[in-house]
Amino acid sequence: MIKKLWPHARPYAKWIGLGVVCSASEAIFELLIPLVMSDIVDVGIASGDQTYIMKKGVLMVVLALVSLFFGLGSAAFSAVAGQGFGANLRRAEYDHIQ
Numbered sequence: 001m002i003k004k005l006w007p008h009a010r011p012y013a014k015w016i017g018l019g020v021v022c023s024a025s026e027a028i029f030e031l032l033i034p035l036v037m038s039d040i041v042d043v044g045i046a047s048g049d050q051t052y053i054m055k056k057g058v059l060m061v062v063l064a065l066v067s068l069f070f071g072l073g074s075a076a077f078s079a080v081a082g083q084g085f086g087a088n089l090r091r092a093e094y095d096h097i098q
Contacts, residue, residue: 008088015081022074029067036060 009016036056044053 005089008092009081009085011088012081012084015077015084019074019077019081022070022077026067026070026074029063029070033060033063033067036063 036059040053040056040060043049044056
């Protein structure tokens with residue numbers, strides 16, 4: 001099945017790859033946020049260090065924003081690849097019927 005479909009997806013391989021990379025990056029950054037939160041609780045709150053808590057809080061916001069941008073990139077790249085792949089399949093089916 002993949003052998004039949006890959007020629008239609010090949011022009012969008014770059015977009016597919018970018019979508020996968022963005023999705024994986026988004027997941028990584030989303031998984032880092034709880035680790036930073038545990039540092040805030042275990043180190044910052046335990047020692048009462050408000051500067052540490054603020055620095056880690058800012059880091060959490062940055063991680064969330066980076067994750068957001070990777071998520072947006074993933075959605076955009078996947079949409080381009082999906083629409084193009086679907087259009088190629090429809091065109092191939094139309095050409096086959098004619």
